[in-house]
Amino acid sequence: MNDRQPLRPPKQHPCLWMMTTIWMKSSRKELLDVMEAAVCDATASVTFIAARYRTPFAVFVSTVVSLRTRDEVTFAVSQRVLSEYPDIKALAGADAGDLAELLKPAAFYHNKSVSLIDAARQILGRHAGEIPTQIEDLLALPGVGRKTAQLVRAEGHGLPAICVDIHVHRISNRLGLCDTRKPEETEKILAACFQEQDWIRVNRVMVPFGQKVCAPVSPWCSRCPLQAECPRIGVARNR
Numbered sequence: 375m376n377d378r379q380p381l382r383p384p385k386q387h388p389c390l391w392m393m394t395t396i397w398m399k400s401s402r403k404e405l406l407d408v409m410e411a412a413v414c415d416a417t418a419s420v421t422f423i424a425a426r427y428r429t430p431f432a433v434f435v436s437t438v439v440s441l442r443t444r445d446e447v448t449f450a451v452s453q454r455v456l457s458e459y460p461d462i463k464a465l466a467g468a469d470a471g472d473l474a475e476l477l478k479p480a481a482f483y484h485n486k487s488v489s490l491i492d493a494a495r496q497i498l499g500r501h502a503g504e505i506p507t508q509i510e511d512l513l514a515l516p517g518v519g520r521k522t523a524q525l526v527r528a529e530g531h532g533l534p535a536i537c538v539d540i541h542v543h544r545i546s547n548r549l550g551l552c553d554t555r556k557p558e559e560t561e562k563i564l565a566a567c568f569q570e571q572d573w574i575r576v577n578r579v580m581v582p583f584g585q586k587v588c589a590p591v592s593p594w595c596s597r598c599p600l601q602a603e604c605p606r607i608g609v610a611r612n613r
Protein backbone atom coordinates (compact mmCIF):
# COMPACT_ATOMS: atom_id res chain seq x y z
CA MET A 375 0.00 0.00 0.00
CA ASN A 376 1.10 3.54 -0.62
CA ASP A 377 1.51 5.23 2.77
CA ARG A 378 2.05 8.72 1.41
CA GLN A 379 -0.62 11.36 1.44
CA PRO A 380 -1.10 12.05 -2.26
CA LEU A 381 -0.72 15.68 -3.25
CA ARG A 382 -3.69 16.59 -5.41
CA PRO A 383 -3.20 19.38 -7.89
CA PRO A 384 -5.89 22.04 -8.01
CA LYS A 385 -8.41 21.04 -10.68
CA GLN A 386 -8.32 24.30 -12.57
CA HIS A 387 -4.56 24.66 -12.81
CA PRO A 388 -2.82 21.29 -12.94
CA CYS A 389 -0.06 22.63 -15.15
CA LEU A 390 0.54 25.52 -12.75
CA TRP A 391 0.75 23.03 -9.89
CA MET A 392 3.25 21.03 -11.87
CA MET A 393 5.40 24.04 -12.62
CA THR A 394 5.57 25.04 -8.96
CA THR A 395 6.70 21.58 -7.90
CA ILE A 396 10.45 21.60 -7.37
CA TRP A 397 11.22 18.41 -9.23
CA MET A 398 9.32 19.62 -12.26
CA LYS A 399 10.86 23.06 -12.18
CA SER A 400 14.15 21.91 -13.60
CA SER A 401 12.84 20.57 -16.88
CA ARG A 402 9.89 18.60 -18.16
CA LYS A 403 12.16 17.22 -20.84
CA GLU A 404 14.22 15.69 -18.04
CA LEU A 405 11.14 13.80 -16.91
CA LEU A 406 11.01 12.09 -20.31
CA ASP A 407 14.77 11.47 -20.18
CA VAL A 408 14.47 9.73 -16.80
CA MET A 409 11.59 7.53 -17.97
CA GLU A 410 13.38 6.70 -21.20
CA ALA A 411 16.53 5.64 -19.34
CA ALA A 412 14.43 3.29 -17.19
CA VAL A 413 13.09 1.42 -20.21
CA CYS A 414 15.87 1.99 -22.72
CA ASP A 415 15.53 -1.49 -24.25
CA ALA A 416 11.77 -1.22 -24.91
CA THR A 417 9.95 0.25 -27.90
CA ALA A 418 6.22 0.37 -28.60
CA SER A 419 5.17 -1.69 -31.62
CA VAL A 420 3.98 1.23 -33.76
CA THR A 421 7.23 3.13 -33.11
CA PHE A 422 9.12 0.01 -34.14
CA ILE A 423 7.09 -0.35 -37.34
CA ALA A 424 7.63 3.36 -38.08
CA ALA A 425 11.40 2.97 -37.75
CA ARG A 426 11.44 -0.20 -39.81
CA TYR A 427 9.18 0.74 -42.75
CA ARG A 428 9.57 4.55 -42.70
CA THR A 429 6.25 5.19 -44.46
CA PRO A 430 3.06 6.87 -43.22
CA PHE A 431 1.14 3.98 -44.81
CA ALA A 432 2.86 1.38 -42.61
CA VAL A 433 2.24 3.50 -39.53
CA PHE A 434 -1.41 3.95 -40.48
CA VAL A 435 -1.92 0.19 -40.86
CA SER A 436 -0.10 -0.73 -37.65
CA THR A 437 -1.89 1.98 -35.67
CA VAL A 438 -5.29 0.62 -36.67
CA VAL A 439 -4.10 -2.93 -35.93
CA SER A 440 -2.83 -1.84 -32.49
CA LEU A 441 -6.21 -0.78 -31.11
CA ARG A 442 -6.98 -2.97 -28.07
CA THR A 443 -4.23 -5.34 -29.15
CA ARG A 444 -1.03 -6.36 -27.40
CA ASP A 445 2.26 -5.06 -28.77
CA GLU A 446 3.67 -8.42 -29.83
CA VAL A 447 0.46 -9.26 -31.74
CA THR A 448 0.41 -5.80 -33.35
CA PHE A 449 3.97 -6.21 -34.53
CA ALA A 450 3.49 -9.69 -36.04
CA VAL A 451 0.10 -8.93 -37.62
CA SER A 452 1.22 -5.58 -39.06
CA GLN A 453 4.17 -7.23 -40.78
CA ARG A 454 1.92 -9.91 -42.27
CA VAL A 455 -0.56 -7.33 -43.59
CA LEU A 456 2.17 -5.05 -44.96
CA SER A 457 3.86 -7.93 -46.70
CA GLU A 458 0.61 -8.96 -48.44
CA TYR A 459 -0.65 -5.41 -49.06
CA PRO A 460 2.44 -3.19 -49.35
CA ASP A 461 0.70 0.01 -50.47
CA ILE A 462 -2.59 1.85 -50.40
CA LYS A 463 -3.72 0.53 -53.81
CA ALA A 464 -3.17 -3.06 -52.80
CA LEU A 465 -5.05 -2.50 -49.54
CA ALA A 466 -7.95 -0.78 -51.32
CA GLY A 467 -8.33 -3.84 -53.55
CA ALA A 468 -8.17 -6.37 -50.72
CA ASP A 469 -10.91 -8.87 -50.00
CA ALA A 470 -12.35 -8.25 -46.51
CA GLY A 471 -12.37 -11.95 -45.64
CA ASP A 472 -8.76 -12.46 -46.71
CA LEU A 473 -7.60 -9.40 -44.80
CA ALA A 474 -9.53 -10.48 -41.69
CA GLU A 475 -7.69 -13.81 -41.76
CA LEU A 476 -4.37 -11.97 -41.82
CA LEU A 477 -5.48 -9.67 -39.00
CA LYS A 478 -6.23 -12.53 -36.62
CA PRO A 479 -5.65 -12.59 -33.63
CA ALA A 480 -5.78 -8.78 -33.37
CA ALA A 481 -8.86 -7.56 -31.51
CA PHE A 482 -11.92 -6.78 -33.66
CA TYR A 483 -10.18 -8.18 -36.73
CA HIS A 484 -13.41 -8.29 -38.78
CA ASN A 485 -14.17 -4.61 -38.11
CA LYS A 486 -10.55 -3.61 -38.65
CA SER A 487 -10.52 -5.40 -41.99
CA VAL A 488 -13.58 -3.51 -43.25
CA SER A 489 -12.31 -0.18 -41.84
CA LEU A 490 -8.83 -0.53 -43.35
CA ILE A 491 -10.21 -1.31 -46.82
CA ASP A 492 -12.77 1.53 -46.65
CA ALA A 493 -10.13 3.94 -45.39
CA ALA A 494 -7.72 2.93 -48.16
CA ARG A 495 -10.41 3.55 -50.79
CA GLN A 496 -11.22 6.96 -49.32
CA ILE A 497 -7.54 7.89 -49.18
CA LEU A 498 -7.21 6.95 -52.85
CA GLY A 499 -10.34 8.87 -53.81
CA ARG A 500 -9.97 11.99 -51.68
CA HIS A 501 -6.27 12.31 -50.94
CA ALA A 502 -4.62 11.01 -54.11
CA GLY A 503 -3.41 7.94 -52.25
CA GLU A 504 -1.44 9.91 -49.64
CA ILE A 505 -2.08 9.37 -45.93
CA PRO A 506 -3.50 12.72 -44.74
CA THR A 507 -1.48 14.92 -42.39
CA GLN A 508 -4.35 16.98 -40.98
CA ILE A 509 -6.18 15.70 -37.91
CA GLU A 510 -9.61 16.52 -39.35
CA ASP A 511 -8.88 14.55 -42.54
CA LEU A 512 -7.60 11.59 -40.55
CA LEU A 513 -10.58 11.65 -38.18
CA ALA A 514 -12.93 11.52 -41.18
CA LEU A 515 -11.56 8.08 -42.13
CA PRO A 516 -13.36 4.94 -40.93
CA GLY A 517 -11.84 3.31 -37.86
CA VAL A 518 -9.73 6.36 -37.00
CA GLY A 519 -10.16 8.05 -33.62
CA ARG A 520 -8.14 10.85 -32.08
CA LYS A 521 -5.47 8.54 -30.67
CA THR A 522 -4.91 6.91 -34.06
CA ALA A 523 -4.89 10.25 -35.86
CA GLN A 524 -2.30 11.73 -33.50
CA LEU A 525 -0.07 8.67 -33.74
CA VAL A 526 -0.19 8.73 -37.54
CA ARG A 527 0.73 12.42 -37.52
CA ALA A 528 3.57 11.87 -35.06
CA GLU A 529 5.10 8.56 -36.11
CA GLY A 530 3.97 8.51 -39.73
CA HIS A 531 4.65 12.10 -40.74
CA GLY A 532 7.05 13.25 -38.01
CA LEU A 533 4.76 16.18 -37.19
CA PRO A 534 4.35 17.46 -33.63
CA ALA A 535 1.46 15.59 -32.00
CA ILE A 536 0.77 14.05 -28.61
CA CYS A 537 -0.92 10.67 -28.77
CA VAL A 538 -2.65 10.03 -25.45
CA ASP A 539 -3.34 6.34 -25.02
CA ILE A 540 -4.21 4.57 -21.75
CA HIS A 541 -0.57 4.59 -20.60
CA VAL A 542 0.02 8.29 -21.25
CA HIS A 543 -3.30 9.19 -19.63
CA ARG A 544 -2.69 7.05 -16.53
CA ILE A 545 0.93 8.08 -15.93
CA SER A 546 0.20 11.78 -16.44
CA ASN A 547 -2.55 11.65 -13.82
CA ARG A 548 -0.49 9.63 -11.34
CA LEU A 549 2.37 12.09 -11.63
CA GLY A 550 0.03 15.04 -11.18
CA LEU A 551 0.78 16.50 -14.59
CA CYS A 552 -2.98 16.68 -15.00
CA ASP A 553 -6.19 15.83 -13.21
CA THR A 554 -8.37 14.60 -16.02
CA ARG A 555 -10.90 11.94 -16.91
CA LYS A 556 -10.77 12.06 -20.69
CA PRO A 557 -7.67 11.54 -22.87
CA GLU A 558 -8.62 14.64 -24.92
CA GLU A 559 -8.32 16.76 -21.75
CA THR A 560 -4.97 15.17 -20.96
CA GLU A 561 -3.76 15.90 -24.48
CA LYS A 562 -4.55 19.60 -24.12
CA ILE A 563 -2.74 19.91 -20.79
CA LEU A 564 0.31 17.95 -21.94
CA ALA A 565 0.51 20.12 -25.05
CA ALA A 566 0.77 23.14 -22.75
CA CYS A 567 3.23 21.47 -20.40
CA PHE A 568 5.75 20.09 -22.90
CA GLN A 569 7.60 21.96 -25.59
CA GLU A 570 6.40 21.15 -29.10
CA GLN A 571 9.71 19.54 -29.96
CA ASP A 572 9.07 16.94 -27.24
CA TRP A 573 5.47 16.09 -28.15
CA ILE A 574 6.30 12.99 -30.18
CA ARG A 575 8.50 11.69 -27.36
CA VAL A 576 5.67 11.80 -24.82
CA ASN A 577 3.99 8.73 -26.32
CA ARG A 578 7.25 7.06 -27.36
CA VAL A 579 8.56 7.19 -23.79
CA MET A 580 5.43 6.80 -21.68
CA VAL A 581 4.05 3.73 -23.48
CA PRO A 582 7.00 1.44 -22.69
CA PHE A 583 7.32 3.08 -19.25
CA GLY A 584 3.67 2.23 -18.60
CA GLN A 585 4.19 -1.33 -19.80
CA LYS A 586 7.35 -1.98 -17.77
CA VAL A 587 7.25 0.29 -14.71
CA CYS A 588 4.10 2.33 -14.10
CA ALA A 589 1.81 -0.64 -14.74
CA PRO A 590 -1.99 -0.22 -14.72
CA VAL A 591 -3.10 -2.11 -11.59
CA SER A 592 0.00 -2.28 -9.41
CA PRO A 593 2.88 -0.07 -10.56
CA TRP A 594 6.50 -0.98 -9.79
CA CYS A 595 7.11 2.09 -7.62
CA SER A 596 10.00 0.35 -5.83
CA ARG A 597 11.89 0.19 -9.15
CA CYS A 598 10.80 3.58 -10.44
CA PRO A 599 13.37 6.36 -10.83
CA LEU A 600 10.62 8.87 -9.96
CA GLN A 601 9.57 7.18 -6.71
CA ALA A 602 10.96 9.92 -4.43
CA GLU A 603 9.09 12.73 -6.15
CA CYS A 604 5.95 11.13 -7.59
CA PRO A 605 2.75 11.90 -5.62
CA ARG A 606 1.27 8.58 -6.88
CA ILE A 607 -2.15 10.07 -7.29
CA GLY A 608 -4.87 7.42 -7.41
CA VAL A 609 -2.43 4.55 -6.80
CA ALA A 610 -4.16 2.16 -4.38
CA ARG A 611 -1.38 -0.41 -4.28
CA ASN A 612 2.08 -0.78 -5.69
CA ARG A 613 5.02 -3.12 -5.71
Ligand code: SF4
Binds near residue numbers: 548595599602605607
Ligand atom coordinates in the same frame (compact mmCIF):
# COMPACT_ATOMS: atom_id res chain seq x y z
S1 SF4 B 1 6.42 6.20 -8.52
FE1 SF4 B 1 4.90 4.63 -9.04
S2 SF4 B 1 3.06 5.75 -9.66
FE2 SF4 B 1 4.79 7.21 -9.75
S3 SF4 B 1 5.52 7.13 -11.88
FE3 SF4 B 1 6.74 5.67 -10.69
S4 SF4 B 1 5.69 3.69 -10.93
FE4 SF4 B 1 4.23 5.32 -11.54
